[in-house]
Amino acid sequence: MILLIWTEIKKLFKNKLNLILLLLVLLVPLVVTFVSQLSEYHSSEVTGVEMNAFEYLKTYQKYQQQYRGEVTEEWVSNLEAQYHKLETSNHDLNDEQVIEMDVLRKSIDFGHYILDETWRKENNGYDHSWGYDENGNLIYLPQEARPGVEMDLITHSFEAENHIYVGDTTSWKQAIAAISSYGVVFAFYLIYLFSSMYNKENKDKMMSLIKTSKNGKRKLGIAKLLAGLLVAILLPLAIIGIVFVFYQCIFGFGNPNVSFAFQLFENSDVASTFTCGETFGIASLLLIIGSLTIAILSMFFSSMMKSSYRSLAISFVFFILPLALNTKIGTFAIKLLSPVEYLNSSFYSFSLVSSIGSYAFFNVHFILQTSIWILILVPFIYLFYKNMQITNEG
Amino acid sequence: MELNLNKLTKQYGSKLAVDRVTLTLQPGLTALLGANGSGKTTLLRMIVDIIKPTSGEIFYDGKNIMKLKEQYLCDIGYMPQHLGMYPNFKVEEFLYYMATLKGLKKSYAKIQIDKLLHKVNLEEKRHHKIKTLSGGMYQRLGIAVCLLNDPKIVILDEPTAGLDPKERMNFKNLISSISQDKIVILSTHIVSDISEIADRIMIMKDGSIISYDRPEVLLKEMEGKVYALTVPNDNVVNYEKYTIVNRKVGREETYLHLLSDEKIEGATLLTPDLNDLYLYHFKDGEEF
Ligand SMILES: Nc1ncnc2c1ncn2[C@@H]1O[C@H](COP(=O)(O)OP(=O)(O)OP(=O)(O)O)[C@@H](O)[C@H]1O
Ligand SMILES: [Mg+2]
Numbered sequence: 188m189i190l191l192i193w194t195e196i197k198k199l200f201k202n203k204l205n206l207i208l209l210l211l212v213l214l215v216p217l218v219v220t221f222v223s224q225l226s227e228y229h230s231s232e233v234t235g236v237e238m239n240a241f242e243y244l245k246t247y248q249k250y251q252q253q254y255r256g257e258v259t260e261e262w263v264s265n266l267e268a269q270y271h272k273l274e275t276s277n278h279d280l281n282d283e284q285v286i287e288m289d290v291l292r293k294s295i296d297f298g299h300y301i302l303d304e305t306w307r308k309e310n311n312g313y314d315h316s317w318g319y320d321e322n323g324n325l326i327y328l329p330q331e332a333r334p335g336v337e338m339d340l341i342t343h344s345f346e347a348e349n350h351i352y353v354g355d356t357t358s359w360k361q362a363i364a365a366i367s368s369y370g371v372v373f374a375f376y377l378i379y380l381f382s383s384m385y386n387k388e389n390k391d392k393m394m395s396l397i398k399t400s401k402n403g404k405r406k407l408g409i410a411k412l413l414a415g416l417l418v419a420i421l422l423p424l425a426i427i428g429i430v431f432v433f434y435q436c437i438f439g440f441g442n443p444n445v446s447f448a449f450q451l452f453e454n455s456d457v458a459s460t461f462t463c464g465e466t467f468g469i470a471s472l473l474l475i476i477g478s479l480t481i482a483i484l485s486m487f488f489s490s491m492m493k494s495s496y497r498s499l500a501i502s503f504v505f506f507i508l509p510l511a512l513n514t515k516i517g518t519f520a521i522k523l524l525s526p527v528e529y530l531n532s533s534f535y536s537f538s539l540v541s542s543i544g545s546y547a548f549f550n551v552h553f554i555l556q557t558s559i560w561i562l563i564l565v566p567f568i569y570l571f572y573k574n575m576q577i578t579n580e581g
Numbered sequence: 582m583e584l585n586l587n588k589l590t591k592q593y594g595s596k597l598a599v600d601r602v603t604l605t606l607q608p609g610l611t612a613l614l615g616a617n618g619s620g621k622t623t624l625l626r627m628i629v630d631i632i633k634p635t636s637g638e639i640f641y642d643g644k645n646i647m648k649l650k651e652q653y654l655c656d657i658g659y660m661p662q663h664l665g666m667y668p669n670f671k672v673e674e675f676l677y678y679m680a681t682l683k684g685l686k687k688s689y690a691k692i693q694i695d696k697l698l699h700k701v702n703l704e705e706k707r708h709h710k711i712k713t714l715s716g717g718m719y720q721r722l723g724i725a726v727c728l729l730n731d732p733k734i735v736i737l738d739e740p741t742a743g744l745d746p747k748e749r750m751n752f753k754n755l756i757s758s759i760s761q762d763k764i765v766i767l768s769t770h771i772v773s774d775i776s777e778i779a780d781r782i783m784i785m786k787d788g789s790i791i792s793y794d795r796p797e798v799l800l801k802e803m804e805g806k807v808y809a810l811t812v813p814n815d816n817v818v819n820y821e822k823y824t825i826v827n828r829k830v831g832r833e834e835t836y837l838h839l840l841s842d843e844k845i846e847g848a849t850l851l852t853p854d855l856n857d858l859y860l861y862h863f864k865d866g867e868e869f
Contacts, residue, residue: 190681191681191682194678194681198667201667201669201670202669203669388665391665391667392661392663392664392665393665393666393667394631394665395626395629395631395659395661396659396661396664396665396666396679396682396726397682398631399629399630399631399654399657399659400654400679400682400683400684400730401651401654401655401682401683401684401730402651402681402682402683402684403682403683404650404651404654405651407682576631576632576633577626577631577632
């Protein structure tokens, strides 16, 4: 059986086109994400300093490391003292000090947000910006209130946590963004790869040789399924590995126990009591689960249809049409199937997945849903394969 | 060892591709002759269990093959009419792949592959990709694949299609060398492929087996039906009603080789051969 599974996997990637596309799929999203991340910090209008993006991020990381620590009253007051010292120094701040102050300011904010309930309420969570009052003092500008339920959820979750750490989030932030950016491209590749799993032998006119051999009759149907699911786990793992190694080499990863919310805080985005390490794990899990869902559905279509073009088309329609229709349900459907998309949107829009509650909910939800798909479809795939008749080959 | 077909029928819509075929197959080479569309491929596909008969059943040594399942396939070697093999696989690699599918142990597979590559004379192509093989080599590899599991029942669907005369001869020798202790069925519409080597001949027409016996017996039935004569060129029209196997037009006279149920005056009787037999059954201008 192991040999059968292994030959099926080999066959998938013996095809040059599959292999080239795989390399592209593995590398392009990473490169694109990295380049766009750098270009985000490209101009001095954004960063406030005359540095290239890479230097800027490196320096930023350096100060995050320097002022890392567990969020306590003491830690916050230390940072405040340091901030005050820099603020009141007479000479003009150099670029490094500008960044240093930026890091301090955000860390102090976060500290207040965690420790001080009144502060949290007054400032409507953390979604605020800085501004000056009529006397020229630096103040927080309040913004629109967050939905009540969500605020409660966030508050409760943070109060339930005992230790919250702040530190270097550079690589975590970028690596998780990179993983999310794989979502759609990777989904397309998987659809392409798996929607001919059971019927490409028709095109190759190999089906009658296979079905007249002892293991080809039925056992291969199972082997293909297992090979497919294995590939659907290994490919996302490869992506996660590549992303991890890449950012490890470029910036290096900080302590995984640093609060992910702190990272998001910098982006004024989503709250979560997860640590960076945990969030990285969640992102990876979502990628794997999405990949499994796509694999099982595409394989199902391929076992149903004689022509691999047809099953490819059906798979695409099934996964893409809901998006094209652009209805709420449509977008919801595709996001259910490829949960990485959810993760992705969490970076850009607050409204979809915004808190630990929904993260956890969606993880369980996705795992359940994927298991259900697999349980329902496996018997059908097996049956369709077993009863496949070879009528007009050639 | 015996294979029994019992009222085997396959219907496609209103088309009866195979019509109540009942016969017994025994070790030796059985040639399945029939014109295009006569149902050869459909019959063979049912025998190797890749299509289900509309009705009827097949018994292998008295057991229904539907019940034997994979056990039956262990004894089957099949070479389909439109033989597909992965062009990007190397010859040896493909044989190992097929050996895995056929459930052979690796050590046994190695022995078989070495033996068969020698037998089909493809040893020096062992490490070449399949797409680099010539048509003849490709067919020979097909035979090797078919024989990998040392099958007791070998089904070859037009294995000689597209081969040149020399390859055809090699192929004939190869097949005759394997068919002593196996049930071999070879379908073709090229009579010379199986003359001299067939133990039995089965003629299929419109889905039915119209004759099935040893070649000598079938040829004996043909005796007195094959004539040769030479007639003036303007007299040839009188003989068009007969099946003309061969004609050789000369300056004034034409030599005719004819098939006829009734005696033809002035013609000499010829010893019938398989070609005569085939044409006798497919005389209605069917292509062959
Ligand atoms: N899948 C199918 N669907 C419908 N009709 C079919 C199918 N397969 C075969 N037929 C019909 O059944 C008849 C027998 O076909 P078959 O392929 O068995 O003939 P054959 O003797 O192998 O011909 P050839 O010498 O051309 O290979 C033909 O009329 C063909 O059109
Ligand atoms: Mg045929």
